[in-house]
Amino acid sequence: MPSPTESMLREQYGTPEQQRDSVTVGMWIFLATEVMFFGGLFAAFAVYHMYFTRGFSEGSAEMNIVLGSINTAVLLTSSLTMALAIYHAAAGRLVRTYWLLLLTAFIGLVFLAIKFTEYYQHYQEHKAPGMWFESNSPYASAIELFFVFYFIMTGLHALHMTIGIALVVIFAIRTAAGWFSASYHTPLEALGLYWHFVDIVWIYLFAIFYIVGLHK
Amino acid sequence: MSAPSFRPKTYVSVYGVLLALVLITVLVGYVDLGWGTEFVAVTIATIKASLVAMFFMHALAEKRLVWLVIAGALVWFLILVTLTMGDYITRSWLPFPGK
Amino acid sequence: MSEGPITRVRAAVAPSYLTTQRGIRSWLLTTDHKRIALLYTFSVTFFFLIGGIFALIMRLELLTPETDLVSPQTYNELFSMHGIMMVWFFLIPSIPNTLGNFLIPMMIGAKDLAFSKLNLASWYVFMLGGSIVLYAFFRGGVDTGWTFYTPFSTEYSTTYVIPAALGVFVSGFSSIMTGLNFIATIHRMRAPGLTWFRLLLFIWSQYATSVIFVLATPVLAVVLLMVAVERIFQVGIFTPALGGDPVLFQHLFWFYSHPAVYIMVLPAMGVISELVAAFSRKPVFGYLFVAFASISIAVISFLVWGHHMFVAGQSVYSAMYFSILSYLVAVPSAIKVFNWTATLYKGSVSWDTPMLYAIGFIGLFTIGGMTGLFLAALGIDVHVTDTYFVIAHFHYIMVGGTVMAYLGGMHYWWPKISGKMYPEGIAKLSALTVFLGFNLTFFPQFVLGYLGMPRRYAAYPPEFQYLHILSTAGATILGVGYVMPLIYFFWSWYYGPAAGPNPWRATGLEWQTTSPPPPDNFEITPVVTRKAYDYAGMKEELRLA
Numbered sequence: 001m002p003s004p005t006e007s008m009l010r011e012q013y014g015t016p017e018q019q020r021d022s023v024t025v026g027m028w029i030f031l032a033t034e035v036m037f038f039g040g041l042f043a044a045f046a047v048y049h050m051y052f053t054r055g056f057s058e059g060s061a062e063m064n065i066v067l068g069s070i071n072t073a074v075l076l077t078s079s080l081t082m083a084l085a086i087y088h089a090a091a092g093r094l095v096r097t098y099w100l101l102l103l104t105a106f107i108g109l110v111f112l113a114i115k116f117t118e119y120y121q122h123y124q125e126h127k128a129p130g131m132w133f134e135s136n137s138p139y140a141s142a143i144e145l146f147f148v149f150y151f152i153m154t155g156l157h158a159l160h161m162t163i164g165i166a167l168v169v170i171f172a173i174r175t176a177a178g179w180f181s182a183s184y185h186t187p188l189e190a191l192g193l194y195w196h197f198v199d200i201v202w203i204y205l206f207a208i209f210y211i212v213g214l215h216k
Numbered sequence: 217m218s219a220p221s222f223r224p225k226t227y228v229s230v231y232g233v234l235l236a237l238v239l240i241t242v243l244v245g246y247v248d249l250g251w252g253t254e255f256v257a258v259t260i261a262t263i264k265a266s267l268v269a270m271f272f273m274h275a276l277a278e279k280r281l282v283w284l285v286i287a288g289a290l291v292w293f294l295i296l297v298t299l300t301m302g303d304y305i306t307r308s309w310l311p312f313p314g315k
Numbered sequence: 316m317s318e319g320p321i322t323r324v325r326a327a328v329a330p331s332y333l334t335t336q337r338g339i340r341s342w343l344l345t346t347d348h349k350r351i352a353l354l355y356t357f358s359v360t361f362f363f364l365i366g367g368i369f370a371l372i373m374r375l376e377l378l379t380p381e382t383d384l385v386s387p388q389t390y391n392e393l394f395s396m397h398g399i400m401m402v403w404f405f406l407i408p409s410i411p412n413t414l415g416n417f418l419i420p421m422m423i424g425a426k427d428l429a430f431s432k433l434n435l436a437s438w439y440v441f442m443l444g445g446s447i448v449l450y451a452f453f454r455g456g457v458d459t460g461w462t463f464y465t466p467f468s469t470e471y472s473t474t475y476v477i478p479a480a481l482g483v484f485v486s487g488f489s490s491i492m493t494g495l496n497f498i499a500t501i502h503r504m505r506a507p508g509l510t511w512f513r514l515l516l517f518i519w520s521q522y523a524t525s526v527i528f529v530l531a532t533p534v535l536a537v538v539l540l541m542v543a544v545e546r547i548f549q550v551g552i553f554t555p556a557l558g559g560d561p562v563l564f565q566h567l568f569w570f571y572s573h574p575a576v577y578i579m580v581l582p583a584m585g586v587i588s589e590l591v592a593a594f595s596r597k598p599v600f601g602y603l604f605v606a607f608a609s610i611s612i613a614v615i616s617f618l619v620w621g622h623h624m625f626v627a628g629q630s631v632y633s634a635m636y637f638s639i640l641s642y643l644v645a646v647p648s649a650i651k652v653f654n655w656t657a658t659l660y661k662g663s664v665s666w667d668t669p670m671l672y673a674i675g676f677i678g679l680f681t682i683g684g685m686t687g688l689f690l691a692a693l694g695i696d697v698h699v700t701d702t703y704f705v706i707a708h709f710h711y712i713m714v715g716g717t718v719m720a721y722l723g724g725m726h727y728w729w730p731k732i733s734g735k736m737y738p739e740g741i742a743k744l745s746a747l748t749v750f751l752g753f754n755l756t757f758f759p760q761f762v763l764g765y766l767g768m769p770r771r772y773a774a775y776p777p778e779f780q781y782l783h784i785l786s787t788a789g790a791t792i793l794g795v796g797y798v799m800p801l802i803y804f805f806w807s808w809y810y811g812p813a814a815g816p817n818p819w820r821a822t823g824l825e826w827q828t829t830s831p832p833p834p835d836n837f838e839i840t841p842v843v844t845r846k847a848y849d850y851a852g853m854k855e856e857l858r859l860a
Contacts (some may be wrong), residue, residue: 011506012420012427014840020501021279022429028282029495029529032289037533039293040567043300044541044552047563050304053251065242072238080231083222083272090221130548141558148550152541187553196272200265207241207261212254214245258593281502292530295617303621303633310631 008068008184020186027190031197038153038201045149045208048142055142059150060213062127062143064118068210071114072202078107079199082168086192092182094175101172104195108165115158122147150209157205160198167191220277230271237264320601328345331734331831332586347359347834352417354438354734359409360801362445366400369393371794374756374787380780382773390773391458392474398461399479403486404445406717407575410582411493411528412441414651415521417732419497421825421832424506424513424841437492444486451478460771462572465553465564469545477546484605487532490578494528495522506824508686508843512606515823515847516592516599520585521614527574527581531617535571538564562628569620576614580680580712581609583720584651587673590723591655593821594670595662598848601654608647615644625696634693641691646686667819668742675750679715683708686761701771704764710746710757719749722800729804730814734831737807741799748796755789820857822848 013019049056085100119128126134129148137143171191174180180188221276245253269275275286332349342350373393376384385393416434420427428434451457457479457490459468468476501522505514541552551557553564592599599605621637623631655677664670686708689695699705730736759782764770767778775783817826822845828837845852 010837012425012429012431018503024278025281025502026430026495026499028278028285030491032285032292033491033495033529034295034534035289036296036530037537039296040534040537040570041541042293043297043565044563045562046297047299047304048558049254050301052558065245069238069242073235076231076234076238078266080227083227084224086225087221128233129550139841144550144564145552145558148548148552152544177524180280193273193294196268199272200268203261203264203268204258207236207252207257211241211245211257214242214687215248215253215549240548283634288526296534296570299618299621299633299636300563300570302636303562303566303629304789306632 008179013094016184020189023186024193031193034197034201037206038156041153041156042204042208045153045171048145048149049212052139052142052145054065055137055139056146057213058137058139059127059143059146060209060211062122062125063150063210063213064121065210065214067114067118068206071111072206073201074107074111074114075202078104078111079196081107082192082195085141086185086188087189089175089180089185090182092181094178097180097185097188098172098175101168101175105168105172108161108168110162112158112165115154119151122150153205154209157198158203160201164191164195164198167180220274222271222274226271230267234267235263329833331829332834333734333831335834338572344435346427346435348416348420348428348431348434348654349732349832349834351434351438352413354413355408355416355441358438358442358445359405359413359457361392361534362400362404363409363797365449366397366405367794367797369397369400371845373792374790377775377783378787380775380777381659382637385660385773387773388458389456391460391771392456394771395457395460395479396452399448399457399483401713402461402484402575402579404441404448406579406713407490408441408486408493409717409721409734410586410724411497411521411524411578412437412489414586414721414728415493415497415582418728418825419500419518419521420504421828421836422518422823423504423509424824424837424843425499425500425504426835426837426840428496429504430496433492433496437489437496440492441486444484444489446482446722447478447485447637448482451475451482453574454478459651462568463539463542463544463564464568465542465559465561466555469542469552470554477543480543484536484539484543487536490528490532491514493536494525494532497525498529501525506841506843512603513843513846514606514609515586516588516602516605516609519609520581520588523609524581526584526610526613527616528580531574531578535575543568547742565624565627566620566629569623570617573620573623574616575611576709576712577612579717581612583676583717584609584648586720586724587655587676588651589823590669590673590727591658592848592850593727593819594667594673595658595664596850597658597662598846598850599654600657600660601650602847604650605654608650611647612644615640617838619644622691622696625693626700634773636690638693642688645684645688645691648680650682652684665727668737668739668746669723671743671746672719672726675746676716676719676723679711679719679753683711683716686711699764701769702764703760703768703770706770707760707764710760715757719753722746722749725785725800725804727819729807730818731830731832733804733808733811733826734814735807735811736814736818737800737811738803741803745796745799745803748792748799750796752789752793752796756786756793757789759783759785759789773837817857822850822853822857 001187009016009019081100081104085097085104088100122128123132126132127147129144129151133144133147135143168191171188237260241257244256247253249256275282332347342354345351372385373390376382376390382390403501452473457474457476459472459476501518544550545554546553551559553559553561555561588599588605619637619641621633622641624636690699690705690708726737726742763779765783766779768775814830816829824841826843
């Protein structure tokens, strides 16, 4: 069981400060790559939204605003618990960090559960694209395209959530095992940045998929 | 050595504002503003994202290099969207039908 | 700070990065950037050979106007696989992951990259991507072209599109990891006193390349993912039948693939800066201009992708915009060429093998670059697009440019990497062979393209045959030129004479340590007080080196 700070200092670094700085910059650069990754999908969605405004509006009307809104609130809550977990780590209260991390992971699972409920609902309503899709609307093609983007984008988001939840659990276990301290919890900070970013992606997904067709 | 951080009260307040913004977004959705609905929804989303970035991710308290990375990501995303959309928007500008 | 006789004695007993640990596990589980660079060198050489074999078969087929050696279907697969292998598994990783990995920490006075384990992971990810692609190739190939255009790739091709796309997708993550690592390293791991404008221009080039890695590659990943989803679930994202737009695929694909060509050339330019300075024994002329030109190229490269789509159906206004910007992007590249040339003026020029490759690069890159400008003109492009003119243009840059720079860099830093010297006479001969073979292969292709020979065709009108024969003859000579270094580098590793720490008497921190370097690169962390390429200031020290 490694003890904090000195033994965690990797060989190529001169000081813990340099290591922390490098890890922070590294994580932000990774998030920039994620912006471009999801960005490609947002750009494609924007083009088709412009071409198929009516169809996309009808597609959006099929979304479950209640579940979507609840999920948004759920994810925001998990960001709060994550931020608090790190706050307490910085203050040396690692026990609270441990419980807050577990709570964050649990809330993440709640999000996924609601998400899969929605997916199943769409499947039952014949809105899952491909061979499961059926629609009588004159805009059927566009509605299917809407759902293609919906499933790809929220699916990728859910994948990122799953990876995040797994990491949160692993880091919670490490917290309990004493890997971190007030002076060294850089991996937790990096994880926090990742978690909040995944939340931000959802904020935009919520805006583009759930809101457009609400007035129907 | 630890990261810049806010106090729990601040986090909770920001959380409250974020929830309120979710509610507003949904309410706006029920008003038919044409393309305006989408625009408002994305704008509110940007406000929410900024709050998460500034407070939960303490982006403003980080060093300039991090600001550069964030700015780079945003600008490059805009390049992708703008130039791609630019093609589609200008296709109909021809005086005759052409695609 | 140069090191004298005492360090050399110490080095004789202290282990180098090669000898410090032995056995296959110490290589496969290493986190030493120098060893990882060698792992990558083996990999990219292997992939280069495979891509080269595909090219040779194509050139053999093209000796005759009929499709008599291979079927048209096989020919389609050959050019696709040649492109995929060369672009993603040779050109993009070559200089960054071999020379970049080895040299960046050394040139900035660091012990390793910022994220050494991530570096090793990137090699495994790269190999995984390569394996998946090779699986696709040997199961039956892919025939969509390296560009995976829809709807052929998503609806009509019956070949192994998804594994090929998946392999490329996976290898993209290796690029992203590398770029991320390099950026963090260059920002945060420089030795004391090493300010930005004291950095070697190789570092500026690698930095600019890394920015492109990080911002462009994710878009490729996502568009390939969409192609796979469309193909698997039969949903029309890019298919007209379901309302999709094939041109949208092209926008997303070229958003990455145009900057990707700068990923391929910027590191090469970085190498050339080093070679020209070292073999003129002078600072590169206009250091600031060259440094900023690297950054400008990286930025502007993202604004020109539509020039690959002039005849695809994008709007005329879009085409005009992309054409103008494509002219703009040539400016920083030209500035570099002028500055390298100016560096030679009143320099003490020597003609060792690396310098032969560097001079070759400058000439061939200029031809490639200028023909790029022809292509950027809308009127000309409509005539020569999708012909051999385009093929000749990009091979002048990729092969006449990047591959020559890669070979030049390999020769230059070989003594540092291996501790041995390669045989200069044979090396010069192979450089000449490469240069002659290259021009014989690709210059006729400009003529072919102008005369109207389309690309990606196995059959052609008989009046083009003589040009194809010239090209194939050149390709054979070029192949010989590439095999020669393989042989003599291998030979020199075991039997070459020992090279000292600084056989070229060059400036640069990497020459201030032993050849091969110790595992930690430097005995003591250097403190930098000089500007880059301070040949005048370091005259005495270098004379003793």
